[in-house]
Amino acid sequence: MQRPKLDWHSRDVISIRDFSRERIEDLLSQAQQIRPDSELLRGRVIASLFFEPSTRTQLSFATAMQRLGGQVIGFSGTEGSSLVKGESLQDTAKVVEKYADIIVIRHPLEGSARWVADTVSIPVINAGDGANQHPTQTLTDLFTIQKFQARLDDLKIGLVGDLKYGRTVHSLALSLTRFRQITLRLISPENLRMPPAITRELDGVVPYVETADLDLRELDVVYVTRIQKERFPDIEEYEKVKGAYVIDLNACEQLRRDAILLHPLPRVDEIAPEVDSLPQAKYFEQSENGVPVRMALLQLLLGA
Amino acid sequence: MQRPKLDWHSRDVISIRDFSRERIEDLLSQAQQIRPDSELLRGRVIASLFFEPSTRTQLSFATAMQRLGGQVIGFSGTEGSSLVKGESLQDTAKVVEKYADIIVIRHPLEGSARWVADTVSIPVINAGDGANQHPTQTLTDLFTIQKFQARLDDLKIGLVGDLKYGRTVHSLALSLTRFRQITLRLISPENLRMPPAITRELDGVVPYVETADLDLRELDVVYVTRIQKERFPDIEEYEKVKGAYVIDLNACEQLRRDAILLHPLPRVDEIAPEVDSLPQAKYFEQSENGVPVRMALLQLLLGA
Amino acid sequence: MQRPKLDWHSRDVISIRDFSRERIEDLLSQAQQIRPDSELLRGRVIASLFFEPSTRTQLSFATAMQRLGGQVIGFSGTEGSSLVKGESLQDTAKVVEKYADIIVIRHPLEGSARWVADTVSIPVINAGDGANQHPTQTLTDLFTIQKFQARLDDLKIGLVGDLKYGRTVHSLALSLTRFRQITLRLISPENLRMPPAITRELDGVVPYVETADLDLRELDVVYVTRIQKERFPDIEEYEKVKGAYVIDLNACEQLRRDAILLHPLPRVDEIAPEVDSLPQAKYFEQSENGVPVRMALLQLLLGA
Numbered sequence: 019m020q021r022p023k024l025d026w027h028s029r030d031v032i033s034i035r036d037f038s039r040e041r042i043e044d045l046l047s048q049a050q051q052i053r054p055d056s057e058l059l060r061g062r063v064i065a066s067l068f069f070e071p072s073t074r075t076q077l078s079f080a081t082a083m084q085r086l087g088g089q090v091i092g093f094s095g096t097e098g099s100s101l102v103k104g105e106s107l108q109d110t111a112k113v114v115e116k117y118a119d120i121i122v123i124r125h126p127l128e129g130s131a132r133w134v135a136d137t138v139s140i141p142v143i144n145a146g147d148g149a150n151q152h153p154t155q156t157l158t159d160l161f162t163i164q165k166f167q168a169r170l171d172d173l174k175i176g177l178v179g180d181l182k183y184g185r186t187v188h189s190l191a192l193s194l195t196r197f198r199q200i201t202l203r204l205i206s207p208e209n210l211r212m213p214p215a216i217t218r219e220l221d222g223v224v225p226y227v228e229t230a231d232l233d234l235r236e237l238d239v240v241y242v243t244r245i246q247k248e249r250f251p252d253i254e255e256y257e258k259v260k261g262a263y264v265i266d267l268n269a270c271e272q273l274r275r276d277a278i279l280l281h282p283l284p285r286v287d288e289i290a291p292e293v294d295s296l297p298q299a300k301y302f303e304q305s306e307n308g309v310p311v312r313m314a315l316l317q318l319l320l321g322a
Numbered sequence: 323m324q325r326p327k328l329d330w331h332s333r334d335v336i337s338i339r340d341f342s343r344e345r346i347e348d349l350l351s352q353a354q355q356i357r358p359d360s361e362l363l364r365g366r367v368i369a370s371l372f373f374e375p376s377t378r379t380q381l382s383f384a385t386a387m388q389r390l391g392g393q394v395i396g397f398s399g400t401e402g403s404s405l406v407k408g409e410s411l412q413d414t415a416k417v418v419e420k421y422a423d424i425i426v427i428r429h430p431l432e433g434s435a436r437w438v439a440d441t442v443s444i445p446v447i448n449a450g451d452g453a454n455q456h457p458t459q460t461l462t463d464l465f466t467i468q469k470f471q472a473r474l475d476d477l478k479i480g481l482v483g484d485l486k487y488g489r490t491v492h493s494l495a496l497s498l499t500r501f502r503q504i505t506l507r508l509i510s511p512e513n514l515r516m517p518p519a520i521t522r523e524l525d526g527v528v529p530y531v532e533t534a535d536l537d538l539r540e541l542d543v544v545y546v547t548r549i550q551k552e553r554f555p556d557i558e559e560y561e562k563v564k565g566a567y568v569i570d571l572n573a574c575e576q577l578r579r580d581a582i583l584l585h586p587l588p589r590v591d592e593i594a595p596e597v598d599s600l601p602q603a604k605y606f607e608q609s610e611n612g613v614p615v616r617m618a619l620l621q622l623l624l625g626a
Numbered sequence: 627m628q629r630p631k632l633d634w635h636s637r638d639v640i641s642i643r644d645f646s647r648e649r650i651e652d653l654l655s656q657a658q659q660i661r662p663d664s665e666l667l668r669g670r671v672i673a674s675l676f677f678e679p680s681t682r683t684q685l686s687f688a689t690a691m692q693r694l695g696g697q698v699i700g701f702s703g704t705e706g707s708s709l710v711k712g713e714s715l716q717d718t719a720k721v722v723e724k725y726a727d728i729i730v731i732r733h734p735l736e737g738s739a740r741w742v743a744d745t746v747s748i749p750v751i752n753a754g755d756g757a758n759q760h761p762t763q764t765l766t767d768l769f770t771i772q773k774f775q776a777r778l779d780d781l782k783i784g785l786v787g788d789l790k791y792g793r794t795v796h797s798l799a800l801s802l803t804r805f806r807q808i809t810l811r812l813i814s815p816e817n818l819r820m821p822p823a824i825t826r827e828l829d830g831v832v833p834y835v836e837t838a839d840l841d842l843r844e845l846d847v848v849y850v851t852r853i854q855k856e857r858f859p860d861i862e863e864y865e866k867v868k869g870a871y872v873i874d875l876n877a878c879e880q881l882r883r884d885a886i887l888l889h890p891l892p893r894v895d896e897i898a899p900e901v902d903s904l905p906q907a908k909y910f911e912q913s914e915n916g917v918p919v920r921m922a923l924l925q926l927l928l929g930a
């Protein structure tokens with residue numbers, strides 16, 4: 019296995035903004051070469067602190083750690099945590115720091131992962147802080163694009179659905195500023211457009227168009243997101259846009275043969291089940307790719 | 323250890339109906355010889371998806387896997403799962419398939435385990451789908467009967483209690499059609515009789531009598547079931563039959579000395595605690611037997 | 627590693643009352659020498675039965691077991707247990723006994739751990755039974771005092787806060803009767819005084835004063851407890867005393883330079899965060915010490 023080019027030891031992984039092109043490529047290169055090795059992280063422990071439930075992210079971290087011989091402690095949901103007794107997140111982190119080698123945290127509060135990283139001396143991986151960041155999802159998305167399109171430059175990418183509340187599309191859009199000749203088509207209802215905080219960072223770097231039309235032609239990558247009910251402050255706003263931009267067989271007729279269709283999952287109705295068998299549908303492979311990406315990351319951060 | 327006679331590799335275990343006599347005997351023979359071996363399934367992972375809680379079944383699968391050196395990922399209750407976000411069971415299964423070598427699933431919906439097995443390519447073990455099937459419980463029951471009675475033919479077996487909603491007695495009754503000279507005494511209140519779907523399969527194969535009398539005389543095996551409140555559509559119906567057929571010391575005076583008294587547990591009031599110390603009481607050994615039976619099954623399905 | 631002086635094999639750990647001075651010293655001596663060893667308890671399993679949530683205790687037992695190569699099964703909260711189906715605690719224990727080598731139990735009912743220990747033949751560790759006992763916390767407290775003060779005799783110790791409902795201060799006070807020249811200052815509101823059941827055991831053995839003044843001068847050890855809302859039968863009584871005895875920088879000016887400030891955690895407001903950086907603040911080290919103490923205990927009970 020080729021050695022990494024950069025120093026990764028004990029870094030925190032909080033925001034995709036902290037990742038240069040070189041660092042992204044270094045990680046993806048390690049992830050491509052990763053092999054299960056039940057001795058490599060033997061005796062190492064990750065603390066998996068999920069203050070919000072997430073089957074997929076939690077299981078993929080657990081799987082990644084166990085395939086490398088390591089162990090997982092932690093909890094899912096607030097029930098198992100001392101927070102019900104009123105403990106601060108910082109105190110929880112300071113205690114867990116003594117028990118584990120890495121903290122993986124999902125928490126509903128934006129900025130919470132950074133706050134924990136500033137509190138403890140072991141590496142912290144942000145597994146989602148509210149509507150803010152979810153960097154290992156973005157690294158998995160990039161890994162998947164590179165795997166099927168054999169490049170991360172010179173791509174036409176469409177982001178579809180809820181671009182306002184979906185943290186995965188925010189992170190992905192920001193990560194694309196690291197690459198060349200990317201063009202973005204931002205497809206969403208008027209009231210779910212990409213926030214200015216993100217488009218400002220795209221301006222002058224990644225050309226983009228914003229549209230309400232579900233136009234998938236000529237795209238290399240179509241990335242669909244769930245309309246996330248729980249991110250809406252207002253249920254009426256949710257009901258209005260639910261079901262817009264459903265990708266069904268009819269919509270897929272627009273797709274190029276070599277396009278890939280991605281989705282961070284879970285999906286509800288945004289992609290019809292009959293689409294699953296199309297050759298462009300790659301969202302389950304995308305989910306699977308979360309394991310090698312996280313294996314590589316754990317190994318790099320622990321210097322193993 | 324003797325090699326299995328049949329091919330087990332990558333089979334699903336969904337219904338006891340799929341088990342021939344030869345296959346049952348092959349499994350029980352492997353279970354009798356099983357030994358803890360912390361290397362045998364090293365690096366293998368089961369996904370334990372419990373959409374309903376079940377201490378006993380979940381812990382016995384976890385124990386079985388860990389005694390063979392393997393790992394467990396998963397969740398208990400819906401809280402930890404993405405289902406709260408509206409994901410379909412099939413999508414959850416397709417994702418988990420990429421993380422694990424076997425799926426063990428308990429789900430309230432009848433037919434759910436079969437549906438998952440049809441969706442994924444790794445082996446699926448049904449750990450209970452509603453009031454339908456729970457095949458590893460039945461295999462454990464048969465293992466226990468064979469252990470104490472030294473045979474699975476030529477037995478007088480009484481099934482006592484809730485025969486309408488109790489999936490364990492349904493599966494056990496069906497499994498007994500594979501053996502010779504079995505007679506069944508079906509002891510239940512009028513409104514909790516064995517369903518016709520089951521008795522139809524017994525007709526002409528296993529002679530049975532249906533009775534409301536708690537007559538335990540001459541039986542080799544007495545299998546008691548809990549009156550399961552949560553299976554009743556109507557609370558009044560539950561209140562009427564609760565407490566019927568309580569096995570106390572008085573009832574046990576009818577038991578043959580070499581009879582065995584079984585119960586899938588948990589019990590509430592169906593067997594009085596003072597019965598536990600009788601030599602016929604074997605329900606805690608029965609629970610213990612779930613571990614070697616599941617160890618054998620995991621090992622066979624993974625071809626290890 | 628020095629061998630233990632006493633026989634520990636298969637003992638239950640239910641109450642600090644069962645610990646002689648010699649036994650406490652034997653354990654602390656083993657804990658001081660303990661080293662992670664991923665082979666020592668390989669193939670051994672603890673059943674971690676948390677009927678009440680407790681991040682810290684649960685994670686520290688899991689960490690202790692995994693650092694010695696062992697495995698953990700179990701649940702947190704009642705959701706995962708069969709108790710929702712009405713099973714008795716004794717039946718749950720009898721079943722789990724067959725799956726594990728040690729039971730670690732936290733349960734809201736006083737006396738529950740002793741009851742379980744009387745039911746099963748494997749060792750039982752009480753991880754908190756209501757307001758009653760939590761012996762591994764006390765052993766961790768003593769380990770921490772010895773580590774920083776280099777002795778367990780000849781100490782002036784202040785217990786501060788809720789002395790009525792706090793089980794950690796009850797256990798700690800009782801354990802101090804095993805040592806020489808201890809004096810206790812019991813600092814609490816009038817209505818949260820140490821119960822007579824405890825002070826009766828101190829009478830004539832450990833001199834103590836009871837006071838409502840937050841006087842920390844001359845103490846070697848200051849042990850602060852949380853005002854535990856959930857232990858109050860009456861919310862009004864809670865509101866009255868909440869916030870009394872807050873340890874802030876001002877209060878800490880009374881502290882000797884070589885005093886140590888302890889707290890079983892989680893804290894809410896009893897110790898101000900700015901106190902964390904004082905040299906006397908040792909509560910996070912105290913929390914960390916729970917791991918070697920529990921490692922030593924698990925190893926001793928399993929005779930490994």
